[in-house]
Amino acid sequence: MNQSYKMLYKLAIGFKKWEEQKGSLPEEVHDGLKLMVSECARNQMYPPTDINQLMKILPLPSKEWGISGLESIFPPEASLLNNEFGVTLEAEDFLEEIESPEEYEQSIMKQILLYCRTNNLEDSYRLIRIFLSNKSHSVIPFYKLYDFYGKISNSDLINLVSSCYEEVVNIEHYRKCPNCGWTLEWKKGNWRCNKENTCQALSDFRSIEHYDETDEKLLRMKSGIQKYILLPGMSELRIADKLSEKGYKVTCIRILMNTILKLKQLIMSPCWMLKIIIILIN
Ligand SMILES: [Zn+2]
Known part of the structure; x- marks a missing residue:
């Protein structure tokens, strides 16, 4: 260095x-x-x-x-x-890059992917990816995450998924993001979702709700998981749902999206992108 x-x-x-x-x-x-x-x-x-x-x-x-x-x-x-x-x-971004390859190899999602690939657990990978792309899982009581562990039933994967979350104390200090469900913080006179606050452009921040009071131990996705897995995952699931409604069979949307994003960089046309999605899924 x-x-x-x-x-x-x-x-x-x-x-x-x-x-x-x-x-x-x-x-x-x-x-x-x-x-x-x-x-x-x-x-x-x-x-x-x-x-x-x-x-x-x-x-x-x-x-x-x-x-x-x-x-x-x-x-x-x-x-x-x-x-x-x-x-x-x-x-x-610089920190992300400089941490690679060692840190990148250790990043949680990458570890989950590699583990599932090595052990032929593609279904588990898809299950975890979909779970982490669901806004109702951005802040959850521990018992719900524990229920999900039952579906994975692999102790290594359970450990990896648990490291995607952190305990959130004093939930009354936060509000619920209307877009992604994650914890909004009051900063400089505004409620903000994570650092970039991209959610504000995607939803109505005028009526913001508290979290329900609970005695349960609450967990939230770590900031990087909210940013790099949940937010893009939500968009992918929305597209998948719409295509399913139209009768298309949608399976491994993540791989498709990666391919599509690369194609999009070349074509730079949303209409082309949609056509490509449909062609690939058919
Ligand atoms: Zn949000």
Whole structure:
């Protein structure tokens, strides 16, 4: 890992941790600052002397930081921090990529996929994928998840699915997302669903409900599962339902969608996409 790579990684992971845990700045941010000082010296630029200066630089497009070679590992137009939302999507993507291949191999869905492939458990994979694409499973009492474990009946897979969830305490502090059912948080005068709040564009946020009061232990999907599995999965299931209603036989929609998304990049036409779905399913 070269130094500018390491600097970006430390800063992105440090600020991400800070967002999640609050409190004092994580050690990684200080490490990232030291690496940036050294990178600036290498590029004969004035370095940031403290965290305040660093936080003025990071919301700027990375091409303005004055560090040569960064453009090969991070989009030059993208910043690492956004004053309003914290760590940017590009920085999150960077973390996803930098964690690969090791981390990617360890990512939960990938592990589930590999495990099911290796053990000829395609039906279990489909079952899990559909379960995690259902908005009514984004926040669930533990006993419901436990019921689902009975359907998987494989202890390795059960462990993997359980790591897609985390306990949510103080549910009264949250509201229910009208789009995906996940926990909305009150931030800067608005209810927001996860970081990008894409759900707001997809549903009506004017009448938002509390969760029902319960003494049960409640779990919610981890943020990455909500973002990368639930939201795209919901769209796929909607398409699958519509096609089923029209009498088409729909089975492995996930594989189809991946293929379609690649084709879509080439064709860039939603009408073409729909035609391709129908052709592939027929
Ligand atoms: Zn949502």
